[in-house]
Every structure is written in C-alpha cells, then in structure tokens.
Amino acid sequence: MLWLPIDRALNIPLNRQVYQQIRKKILQGQLQAGEKLASTRELSDELKVSRNVILEAYDQLLAEGFLIARRGSGTFVADGAFLAQPAKPFIFDNIDRQMAEENIINFRSGIPALHLFPRKTWVRIAQQLWHDSESTILGYGAPEGRIELRQALAHYLLKTRGVECHPEQIIITSGATQAMTLISRLLLTSDDIAIMEDPITNDIQTIFKASGATIYPIPVDELGIKANLLPDNLCPKFVFLTPSHQFPLGGILPIQRRIQLIQYARRKQCFLLEDDYDSEFRYEGPPVSSLQGLDPELVLYIGSFSKILSPALRIGYIVLPTQLIEKCRQLKWFTDLHTPSLDQLTLARFIQNGYMERHITKMKKFYKSQRNLLMHCLQSTFSHKVKVFGYSTGMHLIAEFEHINFTQELLLKIEQFGVKVYPVEDHTIEKGKYNNRLIIGYGHLKRNEIEQGVTRLFQAINN
The missing domain is CATH 3.40.640.10 (Type I PLP-dependent aspartate aminotransferase-like (Major domain))
Known part of the structure; x- marks a missing residue:
C-alpha cells in the first residue's frame, strides 16, 4: 500500500497532494513501470479521504500518461515515466550573503539616492x-x-x-x-x-x-x-x-x-x-x-x-x-x-x-553635499597621501592613493573591515596603469556611512 502523507492544514487541495506525491514517486523510480497501484476505494480508506479525491488524482495522472488503466485488472504505472535526476548543484546561500552585506558600507558608483525618488x-x-x-x-x-x-x-x-x-x-x-x-x-x-x-x-x-x-x-x-x-x-x-x-x-x-x-x-x-x-x-x-x-x-x-x-x-x-x-x-x-x-x-x-528638471535641481544639491563630505573625509583622513579628481560631475569620484597597490588580498582585507570599494583597474582593457586608484560612489549613502566608510578604509589600509 502507498504511504502518502496528507496535510489538511496546507493550502493545497487534497486531490492535488495525492497527485503530486504519486507523480514524484513515478518520476524518481520509487514506483516502477508495470507496478500496480491500490484501487481508488482501497487508497481512500487508507488515507481517510473521499474516494472522489483519489479518483480525481488518478484521472489527472492517467491524462498525463503516468498511469494506464486495464479493464478488469486495475491501474498500473506506465512505461517511460521514470526520469533520472541530475546531481544537485551547489546552491549559494544568498540570504546569508545578503545579511552579511547589510553591515558593509558599499561605495559602489552609479546608484542614486533612492529614498529621494x-x-x-x-x-x-x-x-x-x-x-x-x-x-x-x-x-x-x-x-x-x-x-x-x-x-x-x-x-x-x-x-x-x-x-x-x-x-x-x-x-x-x-x-x-x-x-x-x-x-x-x-x-x-x-x-x-x-x-x-x-x-x-x-x-x-x-x-x-x-x-x-x-x-x-x-x-x-x-x-x-x-x-x-x-x-x-x-x-x-x-x-x-x-x-x-x-x-x-x-x-x-x-x-x-x-x-x-x-x-x-x-x-x-x-x-x-x-x-x-x-x-x-x-x-x-x-x-x-x-x-x-x-x-x-x-x-x-x-x-x-x-x-x-x-x-x-x-x-x-x-x-x-x-x-x-x-x-x-x-x-x-x-x-x-x-x-x-x-x-x-x-x-x-x-x-x-516640469517635474524632471525640478527633481534634477534638487538632486544636484544633494549629491554636491555628499561629494563635498566625501572629499573632506578623504583629505582629512589620508592627508597628502590621497589625490581626488573626476569630481565635477556625476555620483562618484576617483581617489588616487600614494604607494598603495589595490591587490585582491588588500580588497578582501578592506571588505573584512566592513567596506566595499572598486578599483579603476577592474575597468581597464590594458592592465597595470591604475593599480592605486579607486572609484568611490557616494550618491546612495547616508552621511554617517560616508564618514564611517572612509575611517574603515583607512584602518584596513594601515593595519
């Protein structure tokens, strides 16, 4: 006799639960070709459900070719309904990753201040x-x-x-x-x-x-x-x-x-x-x-x-x-x-x-204030060891650091300090010219995040 757990608390009709479980067992080979299924009456008694529930599930499986009915003999698993399952790929835990990144100050460029939409x-x-x-x-x-x-x-x-x-x-x-x-x-x-x-x-x-x-x-x-x-x-x-x-x-x-x-x-x-x-x-x-x-x-x-x-x-x-x-x-x-x-x-x-022009005027004032804060934080924290340029337009600037090579090891260390930064070198076609430069976006960050982010960057570089 089939063992099919029925959960009346689920928001899934009982006939659908029976159908899905039998279908899965056939596809996975737990029910094999030629194997006889219990009669609708026997299965309804076993599962303590209406016989109509089983009839509807069987009818669906018959219509899709999973079962065949033989008059006078019963209902059987059809040939060719087994499907070998591939090995399950490794699945990254995106939820844990997102939760971990919530504590990271991300200086990604090109993200607008979405709270001001x-x-x-x-x-x-x-x-x-x-x-x-x-x-x-x-x-x-x-x-x-x-x-x-x-x-x-x-x-x-x-x-x-x-x-x-x-x-x-x-x-x-x-x-x-x-x-x-x-x-x-x-x-x-x-x-x-x-x-x-x-x-x-x-x-x-x-x-x-x-x-x-x-x-x-x-x-x-x-x-x-x-x-x-x-x-x-x-x-x-x-x-x-x-x-x-x-x-x-x-x-x-x-x-x-x-x-x-x-x-x-x-x-x-x-x-x-x-x-x-x-x-x-x-x-x-x-x-x-x-x-x-x-x-x-x-x-x-x-x-x-x-x-x-x-x-x-x-x-x-x-x-x-x-x-x-x-x-x-x-x-x-x-x-x-x-x-x-x-x-x-x-x-x-x-x-x-006219709303577009008004919105742009408002955002220019906001982004300029953000930019000025970032420039002040960089220059006051790193002093003469940083040069800032490319800041007249947009939502990012370029920071060039004296005697710093932003290798993958250093970038990983910076991220461990709770900051994510983006090297110019990632966007080059011919490599090796901009190893000491970062693209630092500021449009989407809170003011305290800009301040804390620069401090963390300094700590990561100097520890």
Whole structure:
C-alpha cells in the first residue's frame, strides 16, 4: 500500500497532494513501470479521504500518461515515466550573503539616492493615467516606444543637452544595457573592430565583446579620450565615448578633441557612440553640450533614467542617425516587442510637466553635499597621501592613493573591515596603469556611512 502523507492544514487541495506525491514517486523510480497501484476505494480508506479525491488524482495522472488503466485488472504505472535526476548543484546561500552585506558600507558608483525618488508625484501621474486613458494603452505598443515619450524626450534633450533630433530618431529601450546590446547587433560582426576608451566600464566591454568583434583601446587622460591616438590604419565600425563625464576617470572632453573625433569618423565612415550616463549632475560650471549636436548623422546618443530617477524603471533610449532607424526598430521588435507602455507614459508626463528638471535641481544639491563630505573625509583622513579628481560631475569620484597597490588580498582585507570599494583597474582593457586608484560612489549613502566608510578604509589600509 502507498504511504502518502496528507496535510489538511496546507493550502493545497487534497486531490492535488495525492497527485503530486504519486507523480514524484513515478518520476524518481520509487514506483516502477508495470507496478500496480491500490484501487481508488482501497487508497481512500487508507488515507481517510473521499474516494472522489483519489479518483480525481488518478484521472489527472492517467491524462498525463503516468498511469494506464486495464479493464478488469486495475491501474498500473506506465512505461517511460521514470526520469533520472541530475546531481544537485551547489546552491549559494544568498540570504546569508545578503545579511552579511547589510553591515558593509558599499561605495559602489552609479546608484542614486533612492529614498529621494519622487514617489508621490510619480504615483499621482500613474493614477491619472489609469483613470483618464483609453483602454488601448493596455494593448501592444510600437517597438520604438510611445510617441508621447519620444516627443517629450526630443524637446527635453534639445533644451538640456543640445541633442538635435526628431522623435522618429528615438528608440525607447529597457535601460542603457539593452540600448548597447541593440547597437552591438546593429553594427558589429566577428570580423569588425570597435574602438573604446580605456578604461571604460567593464559591463560595456562585455556587451561589445560578445559580438566577437575586436576591441581596440585608446587611453584617456584628465580630459578624456586621447583623440590624437586614433589609428589611421584601421577602419572601425564605431568609437565608443563618454565625453561629458568619462567613466570612470571623470574627464570632460574639450571641443578640440570632439572636432578631431568628428573628423576621424567622417574620414573613416564610422559612427561615434556617445554614452551620456550621468552628466545631468554637473557641479562645476555650466552644463556640457552633447557630442551628438555637432553631427547628428554620425553620433548615436545613448541615455537612461537609471541614475536620474531609478534603475527599477528600466527605461533608456537611443537617438539614431536616420539611416539606422528602421533596422534598429526591427531589432527592438525581435528583442521584446516593446518597453512597458504605462511607465513610458508616466515618464512622458513627468518630463512635460516640469517635474524632471525640478527633481534634477534638487538632486544636484544633494549629491554636491555628499561629494563635498566625501572629499573632506578623504583629505582629512589620508592627508597628502590621497589625490581626488573626476569630481565635477556625476555620483562618484576617483581617489588616487600614494604607494598603495589595490591587490585582491588588500580588497578582501578592506571588505573584512566592513567596506566595499572598486578599483579603476577592474575597468581597464590594458592592465597595470591604475593599480592605486579607486572609484568611490557616494550618491546612495547616508552621511554617517560616508564618514564611517572612509575611517574603515583607512584602518584596513594601515593595519
């Protein structure tokens, strides 16, 4: 007789409990092909449940092919229903890991102050949309995104970043990562060459390397990419840049180098990829205009709202030269049909009604205060042994430490002191130039965490 534990306290119907347990025993080989099962009456008596419970479970197993019924003989396990189980992989205890990391002060860059997200305004706009909009907004959307958001973006980008485009040139994406992936599929094959700043964020390197293309690095200095080192003997598909705030070193590319890049792209008949990831938060001097505004038919302009508002929104965009629009739309359709419509419409109204500019103004003041505190803590704690630069824009700065080499052993020791830091070297293509520099993010931290984090960093380095 089968032993099947029945738990009436579970929120699972009894017939489902019987079905699941018999199914599992057959799949695992505990009940073997040809083996006869107890009759429905016998099993219902044994388990003290209604016979209908057993009938329903058997019927389900018969319908799925686990059992066969033979008139006059009974119910038997069918052939071919045993499935050998693979060895269970080692599973990391993510809960314990997360709990351990709760006590770590994490200086990761690029995380906004999420507690200052304008929730009330966002929710109010979303509620208005649900209440006022036609039911058609709940249907499928266009792969390039809602026209309302593309129109709002075209106006906003021209006003704030000097980006010259028509709404038809904008493709809405699920964050900048999808934008990069689409561009990789649009422009690169395994035989191609892509030029990139060095260092540049490792995630972007990974996306473009996945195409099989060759990545050709160009070093940067305190102003950004060294345009005079662009190779004349190569014909790249594009040059990837962060001209308004070089990641991670923080340089702002001057007009002379921008013109050199435009001239190079024209000569080589290639594109320029401009990643404008956080230049809204500029603290020293006026906003820097986009590279795209110098030649809209050569530059693909990439942006997102992950750092301005929240990574959870997953809304980014590409501003395309006209010759690439249709092919990119097709690729976007193949990828995910379209980006969620309601979030796009909420963001469109948020921009149109002036809330975006107000939010950026508020956040600039907050991040500048955070930056000033971090710089003060670093300089007062490490004195002349640290140099700070790349701090005029964004939510991170670069700290260069005298006579310190941030090896894996030292980074592990620092983490044991309750701090997580990120070496510039992790983002380099050619290794060995930035072993004494850290990327220190500050946007998401509390003021006491910044102070304690710098103190712990000092203790780890000097113990």
